[in-house]
Amino acid sequence: MAVFTRPSRPANDDAPDTARPEPVAPEGRLRRLRTVHPTAARVLRRTATALSAALVLMALLLPNTLHTVTPGKFARLPVEGIIGAAVLLALPRRPRLVAAVVAGLGLAALTVLNLLDMGFHEYLGRGFNLVLDWGLLDDAQAYTEDAMGGAGATALAVGAVALAVALFAVMTLATVRLSDVLVRHRTVAARSTLAAAVVWTLSSALGIQVAGLPVASDHAAALLQGQARRVQSTLRDEAAFEREARQDAFGRTPGEQLVPDLRGKDVLFTFIESYGRSAIEDPRISPGVRRTLDAGTKSLAEAGFAAKSGWLTSATYGGSSWLGHSTFLSGLWVDSQQRYTTVTSGDHLTLTKAFQKTGDWRTVGIMPGVQKAWPEAGFYGLDNVYNAFELGYRGPKFSWSTMPDQYALEAFQRLEHGRKRDKPLMAEIILTSSHQPWSPLPRMVGWEDLGDGSLFGPIQRAGTNPAAVVADGTRSKEEYGKSVQYSVTSLTQWLERYGTEDTVLVFLGDHQPIARVSGHRAVRDVPVTVVAKDPKVLDAIAGWGWTDGLRPARDAPVWRMSDFRDRFLTAYGSTPSGGRG
Structure with missing residues (x-):
């Protein structure tokens, strides 16, 4: 009988009986x-x-x-x-x-x-x-x-x-x-x-x-x-701007010859974030803003104040507010970060520093948008700056804005304006509630109820969703208009409540809102207004041709924002020195 045996294989070969498939390359x-x-x-x-x-x-x-x-x-x-x-x-x-x-x-x-x-x-x-x-x-x-x-x-x-x-x-x-x-x-x-x-x-x-x-x-x-x-152009501009910044018509003017006609006055330069020409003239935004400005003109007149308004062309648009601030205050056209760095590193005379130079004013800054070190305070000539953490606010942020404008103004009253002092004030105040994305928005509350701002918690939680507003151009316009109304109302009510015979308020927008709101062909103009009780203050600028009231007419004069410093200093008696600063 035949015997069949299985073929042997190496002991260490533990592979299965079936043949292994060869790996196939990607090309294969x-x-x-x-x-x-x-x-x-x-x-x-x-x-x-x-x-x-x-x-x-x-x-x-x-x-x-x-x-x-x-x-x-x-x-x-x-x-x-x-x-x-x-x-x-x-x-x-x-x-x-x-x-x-x-x-x-x-x-x-x-x-x-x-x-x-x-x-x-x-x-x-x-x-x-x-x-x-x-x-x-x-x-x-x-x-x-x-x-x-x-x-x-x-x-x-x-x-x-x-x-x-x-x-x-x-x-x-x-x-x-x-x-x-x-x-x-x-x-x-x-x-x-x-x-x-x-x-x-x-x-x-x-x-x-x-x-x-x-x-x-x-x-x-x-x-x-x-x-x-x-x-x-950027590389060439740096050297050219350095030379321009060294030229200053008022740089060598002695302190006693700067703004003599404002001696004894509290002078407040206030920027309203994104307050642009579109807020007043865009038919989808302007009706509510116009009503607010006209109501403010009327209520301020009843309180004894008068106002004149015009237009300034901002050096920036949609953002980079600090470029608008520095252009307005320095009298130089600061339209890039490079120019901003150059001018703030020098000693060019700013409008705010002119008051400090006299020695007759206490100069302060109310900066709710500043949340880190801000060395530019020295350039602007501010004796003391209150940033977002030094105004005593304990309420919620409203998106980018760290606190409502009404609270920031009340804090200014409590910390500086309402205190007993031996000098008048010059203040630079930045109002941020009209900063994009304009959601959620605060609303006016009783001034006596502001406290530490905690009452804004429920208002913030009940507000609109910023992500939804950002994604919707129509809602962005609506909420932007409401934010401007809120900021202007906060400022005019503060002035009615706390302004005196010696208060001079200059307020303006720093730039137009973003293109989605203002339009892709929008000009860069912003409103600017001077308010005072003393008729001599407004008589000094009667030759400017500005519109009476808080709302500038469409055909009111338009200046470059950098022109304002010299016109203001001249109007209130400053003596140009000429040459370098």
Whole structure:
């Protein structure tokens, strides 16, 4: 009888009887996919190529302002794409790969700059400055924390970084893929590139347009040129502004010759956040604001006060309030962070410092928006500054605003204005309740009930959701108008309640609200008003041509904000010294 035995195998071979499958490389999987599913593979390849082309065209044609992003912008022929295709076709394999990668990274960087430009145009009415504006991203993060909460702001920041990283990766893959497609179909690609060049040239020469836009586009090159000019202008501006800042018509004027006609008066320079011309003239915002201003004019007149109002063109728009403050007080056009740093590092005479220089006023700052060290106090000539933590407030924040304006003004009364003193006051007061996102908003309460501000807790909790207001342009306009009404009412009621024969109030907006509220073509004008009981105070500015009351007429004079300092000092008897400060 035959005996069958099982074939032996090495003792250390503990593999199963079935053969192990060999690992398949990704290239092998793709080849297998093409073999097994040729139609699906072909569709996938073509889809990837189409998406790559669309992504590159998007980067080349993407506008840098949000309101101009329309379908027609992407129905154009970019010369940069034609030149790029010709270069890739002409290069050998390795240099072509390097060029494709560099092009992808460059297009991703251009897209990021365009997105930053969009954000800056929406909020600040200007493009992103590669030299100066990186520091403002921290302020944007703080603003989103106030509007959306810490978790929402963190998620947004992480999402933005992830999106940027993904954009660089995907854009690079897209340009590499397109370069491979061009080479694989070299003859067709060369003919297509030549045809596109002919069409672009003819379209450019003949001015052919579709939907009001030229077919021939050099948009990406123009954006890069604009960024380069912006950088060059920034670098040149620093030295020029330093020379300008050294010139000061009142810099050498002795203290006894500064504002002699205001001796004995309490002079208050008050900025209302985002109080712009749109608040008074935009038909969707102005009705409530106009009623508030007219009611304030009437009630102040009954209390013995008179007012005159005009317009100033701010150096900033939508934000960066400190640029407006420094422009108004220094008499210099401070429209960038670089200029701000330059002027506040020097000893140029500010309007507030002029009062300090006389030795006849106590100078203070009420700064509820300041939450960290603020060395600029010395530049502004303020003997004492009360920041957000020194005004005694124990209530809730209202988004960005640390406290309601009514409370800040009452704290000023308690800490300085209402105290017995041997000198009159000069105060710089910043009111913040009308700061975006205008949600939730405080409301007026009894002045005698303010206490430490704790009563604002239920008001804040019952307010609107800032995230919902930020996302809705119509609601933003509505809430903005309400915030201005609240700020103006707080100020006029304070003046009625605590103002005296010797009180002189100058109040103004620091800038217009963001473009979503004021409009993309809005001017940069803000209202400015002088209020006093003493008729001599307003008689001194009768020649300015300003409108009687708190509401400036549409045709009232418009000055650059930097002109105010010298006009004010001159009106109240100051003697120019000329030359350097």
